[in-house]
Amino acid sequence: SFHCFALLWLCLMRVCVRACVCVYIHRFLVCPQVSGELDDCHCDVESIDRFNNELLFPKLQALLQTDYFRFYKVNLNKPCPFWTSGSHCGLRDCTVKPCSPNEVPEGIRTEARNKVTELDKCEKSEALGAVDVSLSDETREALKNWTKHDDEAQRFCLLDDEWCPDSQYVDLLLNPERFTGYKGPEAWKIWTSIYEENCFKPFTVKRPLSPLYSSGRSEGQCVEKRAFYRLISGLHASISIHLSARYLLSDEWFEKRWGPNVSEFRSRFDSELTQGEGPKRLRNLYFLFLIELRALVKALPVVKEGSFKLFTGQPQEDCRNKERLLDLLHTARSFPLHFNETSLFAGDETEAAKLKEDVRLAFMNISRIMDCVECFKCRLWGKLQTQGLGTALKILFSELPSSPPSSRLTLNRQELVALVNAIGRISTSIKELQNFRELLAEDT
Numbered sequence: 001s002f003h004c005f006a007l008l009w010l011c012l013m014r015v016c017v018r019a020c021v022c023v024y025i026h027r028f029l030v031c032p033q034v035s036g037e038l039d040d041c042h043c044d045v046e047s048i049d050r051f052n053n054e055l056l057f058p059k060l061q062a063l064l065q066t067d068y069f070r071f072y073k074v075n076l077n078k079p080c081p082f083w084t085s086g087s088h089c090g091l092r093d094c095t096v097k098p099c100s101p102n103e104v105p106e107g108i109r110t111e112a113r114n115k116v117t118e119l120d121k122c123e124k125s126e127a128l129g130a131v132d133v134s135l136s137d138e139t140r141e142a143l144k145n146w147t148k149h150d151d152e153a154q155r156f157c158l159l160d161d162e163w164c165p166d167s168q169y170v171d172l173l174l175n176p177e178r179f180t181g182y183k184g185p186e187a188w189k190i191w192t193s194i195y196e197e198n199c200f201k202p203f204t205v206k207r208p209l210s211p212l213y214s215s216g217r218s219e220g221q222c223v224e225k226r227a228f229y230r231l232i233s234g235l236h237a238s239i240s241i242h243l244s245a246r247y248l249l250s251d252e253w254f255e256k257r258w259g260p261n262v263s264e265f266r267s268r269f270d271s272e273l274t275q276g277e278g279p280k281r282l283r284n285l286y287f288l289f290l291i292e293l294r295a296l297v298k299a300l301p302v303v304k305e306g307s308f309k310l311f312t313g314q315p316q317e318d319c320r321n322k323e324r325l326l327d328l329l330h331t332a333r334s335f336p337l338h339f340n341e342t343s344l345f346a347g348d349e350t351e352a353a354k355l356k357e358d359v360r361l362a363f364m365n366i367s368r369i370m371d372c373v374e375c376f377k378c379r380l381w382g383k384l385q386t387q388g389l390g391t392a393l394k395i396l397f398s399e400l401p402s403s404p405p406s407s408r409l410t411l412n413r414q415e416l417v418a419l420v421n422a423i424g425r426i427s428t429s430i431k432e433l434q435n436f437r438e439l440l441a442e443d444t
């Protein structure tokens with residue numbers, strides 16, 4: 001089912017009668033490049049496209065514009081723990097502009113203790129006239145839970161950024177993920193160490209990835225480790241789509257123009273040009289989408305609680321945002337073809353616990369590797385998306401029977417912001433894929 005590119009190629013080579021036949025084949029038989037059922041899941045690409053492009057994408061975009069979700073706290077100055085990285089990339093488009101303190105809403109900046117009274121206001125805004133601003137025990141408890149950080153063992157990413165004095169808030173809307181010119185050996189090194197050393201990479205996957213690779217992984221892999229590899233590959237695919245979709249097309253002195261670059265896209269996803277890997281990468285993108293979507297749904301009970309607030313210090317706005325988020329999660333839940341994660345983490349309990357630990361450690365390592373990305377812009381989005389995926393895994397794994405029974409799922413602001421932005425990126429990729437399909441169709 002991956003013949004789209006091949007056929008297009010044939011068309012281009014004028015093997016088929018141009019125009020009508022080609023368009024006919026393209027429109028009705030072979031596109032999208034990826035189609036049909038995805039393995040590990042009873043769902044098909046077409047229904048994911050429809051669901052995402054029509055329902056989820058607009059809602060996510062609206063939510064990501066809000067103050068709560070646009071400010072992400074990150075430490076971009078941590079040294080790379082694995083090798084001495086070269087000078088920080090001097091490319092102009094790599095720069096990240098951190099927010100000055102007065103740009104970030106008061107409520108996001110202040111410590112949890114200060115949040116207390118404000119939180120209560122939102123809670124009480126319905127009970128008009130309430131003068132008692134003292135906290136209910138329940139709210140106090142919930143706040144404590146919210147800021148508690150004893151779930152170290154459940155975590156998939158390093159959260160130290162959040163507490164580190166070097167960390168700064170970044171406005172994600174002002175620092176969009178797009179083509180930066182960061183590629184070549186340094187960028188390969190990052191992906192190579194992620195795949196080869198941390199990723200349980202299946203032996204069968206072809207490695208046009210990089211000339212640096214060393215082989216030697218075992219072949220027999222359980223479905224979970226394969227799944228882990230696919231998630232990382234999906235992340236890579238998503239990032240590649242963004243870079244192709246927001247490519248620096250022209251750089252005149254008076255303006256820069258960013259837009260889709262079809263040949264860049266094809267060099268990463270065309271079946272022919274990638275020895276068949278391209279379509280698999282796209283499937284992995286859909287797989288990642290389903291996993292993160294599933295995690296969103298699983299977060300619903302946590303978000304639904306009355307004590308869970310999207311706190312920025314603007315009570316009306318905060319309450320409205322919470323409604324929007326709930327609406328988004330309900331939409332996510334309405335998707336009929338959810339990935340069944342029980343199949344992913346099934347099996348013997350001790351084995352599952354061991355597996356969880358393996359995946360967790362590998363994932364932690366990947367979040368450390370992000371500190372080795374030399375281009376700050378790429379580092380920012382890399383960190384955000386790994387943390388988002390880490391949060392998704394934390395949510396899904398939290399339901400394993402082997403998890404300690406006392407550990408109730410909690411999410412802090414940083415995790416929630418990362419998760420929603422991460423799925424926002426994947427959702428955007430799926431939308432952009434649609435655009436590329438149309439551009440490719442026009443090309444013929």
Ligand SMILES: *[C@@H]1O[C@H](CO)[C@@H](O)[C@H](O)[C@H]1NC(C)=O
Pocket residue numbers: 138139141142145307408
């Ligand atoms: C806070 O967490 C404890 C256990 O860690 C739980 O028993 C309690 O119900 C939680 N409170 C709220 C309001 O979520």
Ligand SMILES: *[C@@H]1O[C@H](CO)[C@@H](O)[C@H](O)[C@H]1NC(C)=O
Pocket residue numbers: 082193194197198361362365369
């Ligand atoms: C962590 O990643 C580094 C760099 O890729 C690698 O050398 C190391 O073996 C990894 N450690 C674990 C525990 O995966």
Ligand SMILES: *[C@@H]1O[C@H](CO)[C@@H](O)[C@H](O)[C@H]1NC(C)=O
Pocket residue numbers: 247248249250261262263264265267
């Ligand atoms: C598109 O990307 C290719 C590399 O894949 C590059 O050679 C080409 O110049 C780009 N096109 C534009 C219009 O920037």
Ligand SMILES: *[C@@H]1O[C@H](CO)[C@@H](O)[C@H](O)[C@H]1NC(C)=O
Pocket residue numbers: 340341342343
């Ligand atoms: C998921 O799979 C498990 C077993 O593989 C099954 O018991 C469960 O009913 C499935 N859940 C859904 C929602 O299909």
